[in-house]
Amino acid sequence: MKAKARENLEAALRLLDLGLLNAAASRLYYGAFQAAIHALDEKRRTPLESRRGARGWSHEKVEEHVAEIRGEREDRALFDDSRSLRETADYGPSSVTRQDLDHLRHDAERFIRQLT
Numbered sequence: 001m002k003a004k005a006r007e008n009l010e011a012a013l014r015l016l017d018l019g020l021l022n023a024a025a026s027r028l029y030y031g032a033f034q035a036a037i038h039a040l041d042e043k044r045r046t047p048l049e050s051r052r053g054a055r056g057w058s059h060e061k062v063e064e065h066v067a068e069i070r071g072e073r074e075d076r077a078l079f080d081d082s083r084s085l086r087e088t089a090d091y092g093p094s095s096v097t098r099q100d101l102d103h104l105r106h107d108a109e110r111f112i113r114q115l116t
Contacts, residue, residue: 001041002116005034009112016101022089025096028108029086032079035115036062039069059083069115078107 008031015024037057045065047057063083067076081104089096 001034001038005031005038005112005116007031008034009109012105013109016105019098021096021098021101025082025085025089025101028101028104029082031112032082032108033059033062035112036066036069036079039115040065043069070111074107075111078104078111082108 008027012024012027012031015021015027040057040062047061063076063079066079067073069075085096085100085104088094
């Protein structure tokens, strides 16, 4: 997951530079999601602790545990915001804005880089 998180961060930054905002939002979220899974794995946490019979981390379960990774409550808001933007980007009738991404980019980038 570590390499995937870094790859998705790099893709997000390049897409953002190209003005491809929806694709950038999606990659930024997945970078954070994969970085969180990597960190949870490093802490020897398993999805089975959260959900009987789980084979992998769901988006919801990562979201529930994300604040425990670095011990920062703000990480839950970061994860919520990035997931919301990703859902707008991937499924919504409207597009995300540069302002939305600029608001999130630096915190998400720091989160991913610190965890990977």
